[in-house]
Amino acid sequence: MNHFTCAYLTLCEIPLYDLGGAARARAGRGGPASVPMTPQPPRVTDKLMTAQEAVARYVRPGAVLGMGGQNIGRCPMALTQEIIRQRIGGLTVAGCNLSIAMDQLVGAGLVSRCICGSGNLERFGTTFCWRRAIEEGTLQIDDYSHLAMVTRFLAGEMGVPFMPTRSLLGSDLLPPAPEPSAGARPGKALVIDNPWAPGEPVVLVPALQPDVSIVHVQRADRMGNLIIEGFSTHEPEMIRASRHVIASCEELVPTDEIRAHPEQTTIPFLHVSAVVVQRFGAYPTSVHRYYDFDGAQVSAYQAAARAGAAAVAEYLNARVWGCANFDDHLARIAGRNTLEGLRQAMQAIV
Amino acid sequence: MFGMPEGSAGAGYSHRELMVIEAARHVRDGDIVFVGTGLPLLATTFAQRTHAPDVVCVIESGVIAPRVRPTPISVSDPKVMYQAVRLGSLRDVLGCLLQRGMIDLGFLGGAQIDRYGNINSTRIGVPGATQRRLPGSGGGNDMASHCPRLLVITRHERRRFPERCDFITSPGFLDGPGARRRAGLSDEFAVTVVTDLAVMENDPVTCALRVAQLMPGVTLDAVRAETGFRIEAAPQAREVTPPTDADLRVLREELDPARVYLKAEEPVSGSRR
Numbered sequence: 366m367n368h369f370t371c372a373y374l375t376l377c378e379i380p381l382y383d384l385g386g387a388a389r390a391r392a393g394r395g396g397p398a399s400v401p402m403t404p405q406p407p408r409v410t411d412k413l414m415t416a417q418e419a420v421a422r423y424v425r426p427g428a429v430l431g432m433g434g435q436n437i438g439r440c441p442m443a444l445t446q447e448i449i450r451q452r453i454g455g456l457t458v459a460g461c462n463l464s465i466a467m468d469q470l471v472g473a474g475l476v477s478r479c480i481c482g483s484g485n486l487e488r489f490g491t492t493f494c495w496r497r498a499i500e501e502g503t504l505q506i507d508d509y510s511h512l513a514m515v516t517r518f519l520a521g522e523m524g525v526p527f528m529p530t531r532s533l534l535g536s537d538l539l540p541p542a543p544e545p546s547a548g549a550r551p552g553k554a555l556v557i558d559n560p561w562a563p564g565e566p567v568v569l570v571p572a573l574q575p576d577v578s579i580v581h582v583q584r585a586d587r588m589g590n591l592i593i594e595g596f597s598t599h600e601p602e603m604i605r606a607s608r609h610v611i612a613s614c615e616e617l618v619p620t621d622e623i624r625a626h627p628e629q630t631t632i633p634f635l636h637v638s639a640v641v642v643q644r645f646g647a648y649p650t651s652v653h654r655y656y657d658f659d660g661a662q663v664s665a666y667q668a669a670a671r672a673g674a675a676a677v678a679e680y681l682n683a684r685v686w687g688c689a690n691f692d693d694h695l696a697r698i699a700g701r702n703t704l705e706g707l708r709q710a711m712q713a714i715v
Numbered sequence: 716m717f718g719m720p721e722g723s724a725g726a727g728y729s730h731r732e733l734m735v736i737e738a739a740r741h742v743r744d745g746d747i748v749f750v751g752t753g754l755p756l757l758a759t760t761f762a763q764r765t766h767a768p769d770v771v772c773v774i775e776s777g778v779i780a781p782r783v784r785p786t787p788i789s790v791s792d793p794k795v796m797y798q799a800v801r802l803g804s805l806r807d808v809l810g811c812l813l814q815r816g817m818i819d820l821g822f823l824g825g826a827q828i829d830r831y832g833n834i835n836s837t838r839i840g841v842p843g844a845t846q847r848r849l850p851g852s853g854g855g856n857d858m859a860s861h862c863p864r865l866l867v868i869t870r871h872e873r874r875r876f877p878e879r880c881d882f883i884t885s886p887g888f889l890d891g892p893g894a895r896r897r898a899g900l901s902d903e904f905a906v907t908v909v910t911d912l913a914v915m916e917n918d919p920v921t922c923a924l925r926v927a928q929l930m931p932g933v934t935l936d937a938v939r940a941e942t943g944f945r946i947e948a949a950p951q952a953r954e955v956t957p958p959t960d961a962d963l964r965v966l967r968e969e970l971d972p973a974r975v976y977l978k979a980e981e982p983v984s985g986s987r988r
Contacts, residue, residue, distance in 0.1 A: 435776055435805075438791025461805055462853060483851035487752065488788045491850045499848045506848075508837060510856035511775070512809040519806065531814060532860045535886040535898030537837070538852060556899075566899030595796065596777040597804040651793055653802070658792070714784060714793045 412589040412640045416447040416613065416691065419639035423577045423609045424453050429480075431518075431578030431607050432460035432467055434650060435598045436487055437658040440466040441581040443613050443646035443691040448579075449473045450685055459575055461511045461599045465650065465663060468492040468670055472677040473685075476504060480573065482511035489663050493670035494677060507553055508538055513570050515599050520572035521606025527555075527569045534566060577638075578607040581647045582631070583655060585614035589637030590623045590630050595653025601631065609638040613646040615655050645695055645704055657710035659703065728958055730911040731977055732966055733930065735761060736958045738822075738868050738909045745769045746819040747812070749858055752787050752795060754868045755822030757970050757977075764965050773812055775854040777803040786975040809854060813861045821858035822866050825849075827880045830923050830944035831894075832887025832906035834859065834867070835880035852884050859885035863903045871910035877943040888922035913938045914955060915946070928955045 414422075424430065430448075434440030445466040448456075452475065458467050459480040467484065470476050472494035484492035498504035509517070512532045520528035533539050533554055540552035551571075559565040580600050584592040591612050593600065604610050612632075617640070623630055646652075649662035669680040688694040695704065735758045742748060742762035748770055750759045756772075760783050763770045771780050776790040779801040787795035796802055812818055825836035826849050836855055840846035859865060865887075869875060887906055889895055896902045906924070908915040914928040926938055926948045935948050958966075971977045 436789045436791040438776065438789070481851065483853040485850035485853060487790070491848075496848045500846060508851055510852040510860075511805060511854045512814060512857040515805045515809060531899065532857045534860060534900050535883070535889050535895065536856055536860075537883045538856055596791070596802045598777065599805045601804055602806065651791065653793065653796070658789075660788075711793060714797060 411587045413587050414639050416641045419611045419641050420447040424448055426453055427455040428576040429457045431575030431603045432458050433580030433600045435462045436464050437650045439581055439647050439652050440650040441579040443643040444579040446685045461514045468494045471495050471498050478505040480507040482509050482514045489667050517570045517573035518602035518606045521574040522602045527571050529567045529569055533568045575607045577609040578603050579611050581613045584616050584618045585612055585640045586618050586620045586623050588620055589634035589640055591632040593631040604632050605636050611639045612637055613641040613643040615644055617642045654715050656707040734868055734909050736962050737955050741866055741907050742767050747771045749773050749818045749821040751790050753976055760970055773808050777808050786971045809857050813857055818862050820864045821862035823855045823858050827877055829877055829880045833880045833883045834885040835882045837882045837884045839881055855885040865906045867908045869910055871912040871941045873941050873943050892922050925949050926952055930955050
């Protein structure tokens with residue numbers, strides 16, 4: 366592994382694609398229209414790196430972390446465990462349904478705030494570390510509905526400061542109306558009069574642009590183009606709203622394959638900061654077309670989370686801090702037979 | 716309580732089975748239904764296989780018109796996505812279908828449902844006092860805001876039916892007639908609650924929940940004993956029609972053969988504690 370790691374570190378010293386640079390260069394080029402424009406070659410950069418490198422580079426203490434996945438589907442478990450392994454704390458975790466990945470971060474003591482629509486693993490129960498921390502007052506929670514969270518990311522990805530919705534009206538999810546004083550700023554949402562239909566209330570929610578988002582996808586290339594198969598949750602909006610994005614993937618594909626079917630590219634490379642190859646990177650959650658979820662493992666985590674801090678610490682020691690990396694975790698906790706069984710279970714359903 | 720052990724409701728069917736079959740009767744053919752998993756999904760797929768073949772299922776995880784394989788346990792379970800026409804984003808289903816006004820019926824649930832059909836899935840208890848945190852809105856607030864018809868399937872226990880929710884996550888009729896419209900919500904709205912004791916519907920004038928049907932062998936007094944708010948019977952209140960053998964066969968053999976949701980014991984769920 367060592368020579369591989371050195372190669373990644375060398376690659377990472379190359380400046381990453383400067384999103385603003387090319388635009389600024391074009392803007393600076395004045396002159397008469399008759400002067401032919403010299404096309405700038407695209408600065409394609411290899412964004413492939415290890416989870417360790419990507420997390421160390423892009424996840425800062427106190428960051429607003431956008432969380433991909435939903436319930437037991439395509440949660441970025443490998444990336445989450447790397448954050449836990451590096452003990453990066455003071456995080457604000459944002460998403461729609463936050464589930465097992467968020468709960469492990471909370472259980473590891475790394476989260477001070479959540480902005481979400483729900484903390485829920487459905488039949489497996491609520492997210493218990495999250496619930497306990499809110500009840501004990503150690504975790505702040507900004508409650509929205511799922512549509513309101515999508516709407517916040519939508520404003521973020523579209524580069525506008527807010528976006529309207531008709532959800533939240535009449536509910537206690539709306540904050541009380543702000544005091545009409547000079548300099549008073551709205552809270553988490555604001556009700557206004559529809560300017561085109563006075564008397565009709567509409568809710569505005571502010572844009573949400575995470576500092577860094579983590580997602581696990583089926584395929585990616587070295588440039589950072591991403592293909593999400595199956596359901597995409599809130600990820601397209603969240604990814605495009607984020608300042609940095611770390612995407613782990615099941616398979617690395619050649620860029621030529623992307624260019625042969627460009628309409629299937631879910632997210633173009635411009636929005637992505639780092640690509641990490643990690644098979645079974647969502648385990649124990651499912652990845653559409655690749656593997657089913659592992660109910661027994663989800664239940665094992667839920668049992669520890671429900672039991673309390675000591676059980677959670679023991680769980681994380683065994684499965685995260687006690688493992689060198691996610692491949693080590695998979696080998697010890699799941700094993701080849703289990704993973705193959707999950708792969709076949711998905712083949713039977715899809 | 717009242718003589719019926721959990722699970723058995725008489726001749727060969729359980730409370731839960733009749734709740735599912737009764738809920739399915741409120742799904743109309745051609746409805747576009749917003750639904751999760753569990754008993755609501757069983758009710759919707761049961762309706763599809765019986766009186767409502769043109770029902771379209773939309774799952775809040777972005778799934779449109781799947782052919783559900785028994786028995787999914789999560790909105791992200793691959794079995795709920797089988798042969799869907801589209802697997803999309805949350806914006807596709809919560810925005811472009813639900814908020815857009817194209818969903819006819821939504822199933823939702825919560826820890827508390829009050830007299831006006833408001834639903835609480837956020838927290839029990841009031842600020843300053845000991846509180847129990849619940850999973851949160853999910854798509855519940857969105858469904859209550861944008862569906863013209865809501866359907867709830869739940870057990871009938873006094874603590875679930877307070878006079879007023881500790882927190883309104885998903886708006887029913889808020890505090891009575893006209894309140895939805897004043898808040899900016901549509902007042903084309905109806906709530907039906909199917910429990911193991913009764914079927915409740917909102918009174919068309921007062922907007923308060925009232926008993927429309929009683930489960931077989933259950934009295935109005937039994938319902939009142941388990942309801943935290945004062946509840947009346949509708950003028951034409953009657954008994955819930957028991958299931959036929961054919962109904963039970965579809966439910967047991969086709970929809971939940973492994974008894975993931977239909978077995979007698981209630982599965983342990985975080986929101987119940």
